[in-house]
Amino acid sequence: MAALGGLGAYADHLLINAEKLVKTPAVLSDIDAAAVPVAAMTAWQVLQVADFNLRGRRVLIHGAAGGVGSFAVQFAKTAGATVYATASTKSVAHVQALGADEAIDYQKQNFEVLASDIDLIVDLVGGQVLDKSWSVLSPSGVLASIAATDVVSRAPAGRHGIWLSVKPDTARLATIAQEIADGSLRSTIAEMVGFDDLASAIERNRTGHAPGKIVLDLTR
Structure with a gap:
């Protein structure tokens, strides 16, 4: 899991510096992990x-x-x-x-x-x-x-x-991911959407939606 800095988040595949990556805790799904870094x-x-x-x-x-x-x-x-x-x-x-x-x-x-x-x-x-x-x-x-x-x-x-311009911090991200895995920190997913609903999801994100993070699942 990683924060991509705004580049490639909707791509099927991308290249990223391995130093920016953090191992996803086993109890978190890919959907859970996607909602966290940024x-x-x-x-x-x-x-x-x-x-x-x-x-x-x-x-x-x-x-x-x-x-x-x-x-x-x-x-x-x-x-x-x-x-x-x-x-x-x-x-x-x-x-x-x-x-x-x-x-x-x-x-x-x-x-x-x-x-x-x-x-x-x-x-x-x-x-x-x-x-x-x-x-x-x-x-x-x-x-x-x-x-x-x-x-x-x-x-x-x-x-x-x-x-504020966010900077990569893999040590902090790893700590946060583990806190979510342990249950001491709560991550809220508002909804999961497929690629066909991406445009409307972006608009909902801009104008207001249910609490938490909207996650794009390219397998949907």
């Missing part, structure tokens, strides 16, 4: 960009029910943070089950009213959500985005924004 590594690394210990800190995760968000909630909670998580009405129970201290239904509630003095904001949504988030960020806090490449230029004076 989402989990992105979630892990986006929580590291602040460069401070999360224990006792306040973390706000936008898009917390998706593939990346679901892992980010768990990693932040395990690190000892108080976790605020935004999700749709149908996904609130999911993020609560993952450990979110405050699950915010963005379809009914305004996060900028319920959250304040946040040390780390994880932006997986972008757009207006990003623009509204600066108001709840603490003066010394960090907003890390994977959804807005222009996050730094959009940061108001006195606010710190970071754009």
